[in-house]
Amino acid sequence: MNEYLTKDGRKFSIKKPNAVNAEGIIKYSKLLFASTDQILTTLEEYTITVENEKKWIQNLNDDPNSLLLIAEMNNGIIGFLFFIPNSKRKISHTGEFGVSVHSKYQSLGIGQLLVEVLLKWARQNVQIEKVYLQVFATNHNAIKLYEKLGFIEEGRHNKAIKQLDGQYVDIIQMYIETQ
Numbered sequence: 001m002n003e004y005l006t007k008d009g010r011k012f013s014i015k016k017p018n019a020v021n022a023e024g025i026i027k028y029s030k031l032l033f034a035s036t037d038q039i040l041t042t043l044e045e046y047t048i049t050v051e052n053e054k055k056w057i058q059n060l061n062d063d064p065n066s067l068l069l070i071a072e073m074n075n076g077i078i079g080f081l082f083f084i085p086n087s088k089r090k091i092s093h094t095g096e097f098g099v100s101v102h103s104k105y106q107s108l109g110i111g112q113l114l115v116e117v118l119l120k121w122a123r124q125n126v127q128i129e130k131v132y133l134q135v136f137a138t139n140h141n142a143i144k145l146y147e148k149l150g151f152i153e154e155g156r157h158n159k160a161i162k163q164l165d166g167q168y169v170d171i172i173q174m175y176i177e178t179q
Contacts, residue, residue: 002117006108012073014117016061021070021077022053028070028077028102035103037163038139060084065095065127067118071110078105081114083121085128093129107141115149122178132175136161143172151176 003013017025026048033043048056060066060082071079078101085095097118101111122128133151135142151174160171 004109004113006105006110008108010073010108012071012078012110014069014071014079014114017057017068017070018061019054019057022050022057024077025057025070025080026050026053028080031102032080032100038136038142039098039100040161042164065092065125067097067121069114069117071101071114073105078102079110079114081118083118083131093127094132095128095130096132096134098133111142112145112149115145119149119176119178126179129179130175130177132173134171134173137170137172143174146174149176 002015003011005011029041029046029048030043033039033041033046057068060068063085065085067081067083069079069081070077079099081097081099083095083097086092097115099111099114099118101108101114119131122131132154133146134157135146137143137156153172153174155173157171157173159168161169163169
């Protein structure tokens with residue numbers, strides 16, 4: 001576990017979760033899904049059990065080419081990142097990540113540090129040569145962060161998202177090479 005400071009001076013930690021964190025991850029995820037329309041999953045679709053969450057955490061932790069991180073403050077999860085490599089041999093040098101920060105803790109540098117920890121890990125992993133993500137084109141703050149960290153737009157999926165209100169949103173794919 002590594003400790004950091006937010007931009008306003010509060011301490012938080014970033015660590016790999018284990019089975020003990022499963023309920024906290026579920027609670028965090030439910031809050032996240034209920035608070036934003038900038039992610040694919042809706043609250044109603046999120047039906048994972050604690051037992052399945054524990055298995056998922058264990059599976060990612062057992063895979064040397066996967067990474068799962070949580071950011072914690074005052075014993076509560078305030079951020080989450082997962083990286084999953086592609087399983088097909090010809091694209092196994094690449095993988096996708098997702099990252100989120102609780103709405104009360106955004107713009108404090110937590111998301112940036114989660115991604116920086118991922119990139120440091122990926123650069124030390126000989127298998128991973130390219131890290132990519134998909135982001136809603138309307139998520140301007142996230143796009144600015146990814147660009148600041150060196151990610152490059154490589155494609156756009158037009159009208160890939162149809163929001164619950166009927167509005168269409170493009171998905172932007174971005175990447176960074178790590179080797």
